[in-house]
Amino acid sequence: MYREVLYEDSELIVIWQPGESDYLLITFGDLISLAAGNKFYADTAVTKLGLNCIGFMAKTPNWFPSASMAAAIGQIAILRQFSCRVAYGGSMGGYAAIKYSALLGASEVLAFCPQWSIDPNECAGQSSGYEHYFKPSMAGMGIRMEDMAGRICILHDPSYAVDDFHHNQIAAVCKNLASVNVYTAQHHVTSILAGTANLAELITTFIRDDIPHLKHIVSKIRRNSRIRKHILLQKAINRHPLLVHRVLGNAELATKLGVTENNALNSQLFQYFIAQGKPEKANEVLTRLGPSICRHRINLLQEALDDCARTAMIKTQGILVTHHQTVLVYSVFYGILCHKNLNALESEKMDLQPIFLVKLSGYEVAAIWSKNRFLACAIDPHGQVHLKGMESGKGDDFIVKEDNSNNGFTLLLKSRYVSAAHNGDILYNKPKALAWEIFYRYDVNLI
Template identity: 35%
Template sequence: MDHTLTTTILYDDDEIRVIWAPADSKIVLITFGDAITPAKDHRFFADTPLRKSGTSAIGVMAKRANWYPSENLRRASQIILETIADYETRVAYGGSMGGYGAVKFSRLLAATHVIAMCPQWSIDREECDGRDPGWQQDFIPFMRGMAIRAADVAGDVFIFADSYNAIDDFHCRKIVENYPDAHFIKVPRVDHHVTTVFAGAANLRALIDGALTRDMAELRRIARQIRKSHWRWQTRILQYAMRRFPRLAASYLAGSDNRELLRENWRYFPQLISHIAETAGAPRAVAFYEEHASLIPSPAERLLIGAFLTGVTGARIAIATTHDSSLVYDVSENRAIHKAGPLAPWEFLVEAEFHGAEVTLLATIGGTRFPLSVAEDGSLAFASKGRREGMTFEFLHNEDDEFAIRHNAKYLSANPASSVACDRDGPYKWEMFRFRPFGGPSAR
């Protein structure tokens, strides 16, 4: 359940802001924000899970990617220490730049425990024997000598990072080298996303409990369990498997009900469609596309995968309306309509062809492509004679995985009477479309 946290700004200067969020708890967390989330209002790193768990917190937030200047922290430390004086258990917590802050200032803030996700030791190249420590775009001269030393650190320190990430591994090993009592718990194949993978109230509570009991076996078990259940780790393993064992990996992904994993790996849909068509038949491959096309990020990319589906299964990709019909070009009347069901011999699907941000609508008849444009009455027609407006459109997609088709500030609309016209001022229900499979090899 959520607990109400009343927050107060304890300290504020040009570089950092410190927020106090008291709660009815026996411990206090001292959290440090990362480099990409600057201080804003009373928000601070991990405030949401701490509110859910009802845990008191000090939130230290940087106003830019400054790696928490020591002098500013020293000035803030007096009021922080006065505020948390009654707490015997103080857990410093942060990720990346925030992980650096949690370790670096653990002694200054009298922390009893530190939980740091993929922290840096120093981004001063001169301290790193000339190797690139990363984040050089953020390094400025006043950071020189910023490295974490033994005299900076206090308490039981638990560091979580992916040892396969060479830069993160370097930083963690340098911290352990300078403070040998620190524990480095490896979280492989998640790259620099440990903080994201470990996010959430339940995960944070489990990490705190493990740190307080100093149960290394339990902390490793928790880290392994969290890692393996997160789509980022699954994605890394999947990418490796796709390179080494593509058929096995495609089989696994095709059977996954993890939509977030599928969304992150939509570029593997061609392999999945091929695998499903080969093992379960073309109709099942078409059904897979229809069920999961919304996970593909944009209309152009959905059409790209749809075009591949056409090559594998013979199904065509139609521009579907909210009436469960498809945009169709009627040659006999030289106009676009929308209809459900099979096409007459003189009817052909309206297709979309992307040219960057601009889109052409066309019909392919006997192997020849006929572009469609907006007539004076707003209808879509082949410009065989007379003056027609330009032939490019914009596809504007919404959060419901549909898109509107716009030309010269007017929106294409499919009204219930089967007519189609580009004459509406705004995109409402009749002006929304999506790509969907249409028929099999015999469909035009």
């Protein structure tokens, strides 16, 4: 396909691609489609449709400086060959489509969630959403009445505050504006309405000045959009997490979203369940995520899940406390049981794992929680802990709870009592139970 550079300077490049349409499409790139060779905004659709098109592409996030635009437009003789000139762009490109519509002699302008200005002084305390791109050379860049020509249509999500601010500022100075609401789109209006067939239908319908039909087209595209479904589910997570969980767990519904959207929603849902202390649900989400993410990330998420599960069990089962008001724990670094003060559970969480009592073969045995399962603490003759799965039942080297009074209980290893020595050690050789051999199960919030 033939393309020609009509103008280029340090700020922008203008590319011409001839076609067979009876109108001229003038497109403007946005922040994610800056100048790159002879590419221009919407060039794939333009080529497929055989449209006459001029593409303005910014080289940086510069919002198409007025000096460069005036110089470029002054050199584009092709403009005079078309009475119907349609300016088209989104976000930064939408701003330019409106801002330079008079200079271009545009007959129609389609702008998707455009900015009015990103000059903080013009916005007067209202965030433009793009302040970090502002440069002093952009001062006074706001769209004025005299900048505009032709019939202008802005398509945006009125519930998205930043874009609605810009829309309202433009509407206040535009005499010939049609507004088309694209609900539940946020700033993704351009992406939702993208596509060759959509572009053709939007442009031809607007050229006919059939705004009711234009709104119908937009509504139909929006309802079927994967992005809209993603946004709806994303918003629902905090209010209806179980509903979102069921939707994502339904293979037929999930496939309508796509891999990227599924991963993003499952990741957000995993974070929600972790924050709410619901490890069982978080584990179900992780199972869904697993096939589409790398094993290293799975391992990291599993660590977060384990930590959540331990925290949840501490809250529901309580912690095992010694006579010294310390907590019975397993040291990962040393492979032993010991007892530490409560604060150490948090400050030394990489090393210390709380001990729980888990029912097994009619007993309650000492165990830790790791990688979504309990591991029993089996004690060897040297006092080292060997973590064992509980599938085969209770072993002789497991620590077992002995039923005692409500004032406490004892732990046994092969008929000998487990003892919490004053120095933090755990001993396994006491023939009878005295104060140091008594343990308590306490609610962590009461200690």
